[in-house]
Amino acid sequence: MLKKIVITLFCLLGVIVFLYSKDIGVTPSLPTYEDHVELDENSLLKEHLIDDSLIISYVDYGQIFEEGWYDLAKPLFWKTIMRLSEDSCVINIGNTREIIAYFAVKEWNKKTDDQKDKYRDSIRNSRNLDASTRIFMTIGKKNFYTYDNILMDISQGTKVFHDEGVDPWYAQAILMIESPGKLAKSSVGAYGPFQLMPGVARNMGLIVNKYQDDRKDFTKSAIGSSRLIARICIPEAKKILDDRGICYKETDLWFRLFVLHVYHAGAANVAAVVREIGPEDGGMELIQQMWTTKASKFGNASQNYSQLALAATLILDEILWGC
Structure with a gap:
């Protein structure tokens, strides 16, 4: 009888400790294998097991291989540069x-x-x-593109975007090319893992002043970036394409790359380069034309942006699968 009472008390104590730990937020930032819960079947997120114990989230990038983006010379060039020491x-x-x-x-x-x-x-x-x-x-720019902890950042960032109802592919791409692995401030004032400008960050609900800068907080920065993508970049990208009668799907890789150009260069500059090109269709051809066309302030850095995103995706593939 006494043995049963002791066992019961230990079980109750275990339940109390578990519930208390949940109340105070003592949970791992990433699920372990034992904690694994299947994601919504409609989610764009995939999961990958690391070191037989840690599950990280990422976004499927199969289109890069299915559509032949992986074999284009310019992304392959940037992949080489991103892996080459200085x-x-x-x-x-x-x-x-x-x-x-x-x-x-x-x-x-x-x-x-x-x-x-x-x-x-x-x-x-x-x-x-x-x-x-x-x-x-x-x-070489290997010292800039440091990917030691990128899987953790991608897992966290894609989940924030997913929770905000925004395509998490954008979090994955931006984290791979915007000051990965470090909190850097650009020469024009962009800061944080998603390189948000001060005014943009404030417009997206973040606090940026001399006392507080939410851009250095990963989750807040991710939320700000997801809002920028959802409220400005995707609608502006659609408008530019709709004005020319160009069809698209929001999950098309070329459309996502087009949105990234809006994120980096601004809608007005992307609209200018599209006018210069005068396309009738979207797809890979339009993106490649943007790589070789300048207009307004859409210059060399803007041309390279989606090339870097593709190159970074190829590197991510190697990191995930140990190629």
Whole structure:
């Protein structure tokens, strides 16, 4: 009898401790394998088991392979740069981003300007390129694109977007290319994991002043970014495409990349580059035309933005599956 009473008391104590821990919020930020609960079957989120114990959330990116985006030269170029250390560089053809050679930065810098010009001329001559074709030296950016803890950030960020009713693909893409793994402030004032400008953050409900900056709080920054995507970027992207009678689905990869351009460059600049292109259809062709067209303030950095998103997705694939 006494044994039964003791066992019952221990069970009651366990239940009390469990309920108390829930009340004070003592729960892991990510579910363990034992805590795993199936996501809504209509959710865009997928789950991946890490180290046999930790489940992280991410968004399926199968379209990048199904539609052939993975094999495009420019995203592959940026994937190389994002994985290349800053003491190394590549020589590449500017308009195609074809990589010609790899150099240690120190070795390249030892060359005189005349030697560099002759080397560039030899590339043009060997490929029958026009004399005006630009040949670039691009330094590796691995130190900037640090992905040590990116899976944790993606898991947290995609869930915030999902909970806010916004396509979590955008969280995944933005976290991979906007100061990943660090709290950095850009030269124009964008800050936090989602690189929100002060005025934009305030408009999305965040507090940004000399005493408090919600952009450094991951969850608040994610909420602000999701609101920006849902309230401004997606509606403006739709308007630009609707005005030209271009059909789209919101889960199309090309449409998502188009929205990312609005997020980065602003709707007015994206509208300007679309007017310059004058497309009749969307799809991969429109995105590729945006990579080579400038208009208003839609310049080189804007052209590169969706290329970086594709490159980062290829890197994410390698991280997830250990390729």
